[in-house]
Amino acid sequence: MITLINEYLKNPVISGLVITSIVLVACIILSKVVRKVLDRYFDKAVEVLKGDPTNYNFFKNGVTFVIFLIGTIVVFRSIPGLRSIGNTLVASAGILAAIVGFASQQAFANIVGGVFIVIFKPFRVGDVIKVGTENPGTVEDITLRHTIINSLENRRIVIPNSIISSATILNSTITDEKVCIFFEIGVSYSANLDKVIAILQKEAMQHPLFIDNRTPEDKEAGTPAVVVRTIAWNESAITLRASIWTNSSLDGFILKCDMFKSVKEAFESNGVEIPYPYRNVIIKQGNMLEPEVS
Structure with a gap:
């Protein structure tokens, strides 16, 4: 049996497949073990040190990449046929570098973009952001190639890091999660504006997601908790x-939706008209020509 196995292993193709399989399995097992160990260590570090999980996720992805890169080098060095190919490629390193650089420029741009995201921190894992014209969502993960955002509809938006690095990012939680939402509504010219302002302030302040974001100086100056202006x-x-404060963007979205319903009901019960465009058509009959009678 052993002799038969040795005969098979003398075949360069079979021996190459065996070595590749062993290295691949070893890389997969090693990467899983290393990631599990790092997960356990980084979870404690984040909890104790209040650190940023973005750095740790990017580091774990980088370690996995290095493990498989080393595995690829081992395969090339262990198989004689591939070793000769490798030597040939090294001899033409200039041409190879140009080809690889041209073919992989987008991949390298994504990696560099991911490094910039980790270093300069325009956003972190867990932040609520909006990239360009995309729908807003929560950052779930930052990999070597792309960033994953979970939208409000629970859909995953996968954006390459190179695009994010050059796009305009709206971050709602980078320094302060509290947001001020603008609730705008139109009323008729015959409405009592003081009454309308009082209704808007009441409906906003009695909502459970409303927060009073006034400073002691604002309270002393008599600034209302909900500022309403005619614009x-x-x-x-x-x-x-109406400028209304909430603890987060999601709370603001819910409050604004509820306000549309509650304000309409309050306007109806208080006789405040929400107008819509209309036209007065005036027909003048005095200038109409009388029909001739023959």
């Missing part, structure tokens, strides 16, 4: 804007 005279309505 425009439109063709058929006066537009008012």
Whole structure:
């Protein structure tokens, strides 16, 4: 049996497949073990040191990449046929570098973009961001190639790091998670604006997600918790804007949706009209020509 195995292993193709399989399995097992150990260590570090998990996730992905890179080198050095190919490639290193550089420029751009994200921290894992025109969501992971964002619809948005590095990023939680939402509504020109302002303030302040973000100086100066201002005279309505504070972007979205319903009901019960565009058509009959009678 052993003699038969030795005969098979003398075949360079079979021996190469065996070596490749062993190295591949070893790399997979080693990467899983290393990631599990790092997960256990980094979870404790994040909890104790209040660190940023973004750095740790990127580091774990980098370690996995290095393990498989070393495995690839071992395969090339262990198989005589591949070793000769490797020597030939090294001899033409200039041409190879140009080809690989041209073919992998996007991949390298993504890796460099990921490094910049980790170093300069425009966002971290767990931040609520909006990249360009994409829908906002929570950052789930930052890999060597791309960033994964979980949208409000529980859909994963995968964006290459090179695109994120050159895009405009709206980060709602980079320094302070609290947000001020603008609730705008139009009322008729015949409405009592003081009454409308009082209704908007009442409906906002009684919502469970509303927070009072005034400073002691604001309270002393008599600044209301919900500031309502008249911002425009439109063709058929006066537009008012209420500035309402909440603890997060998601809370702000929920509060704003609830306000549309509660404010409409409050306006109806208080006789406040929410106008819509309409036209008055005036027909003048005095200038109409009388039909001739023959």
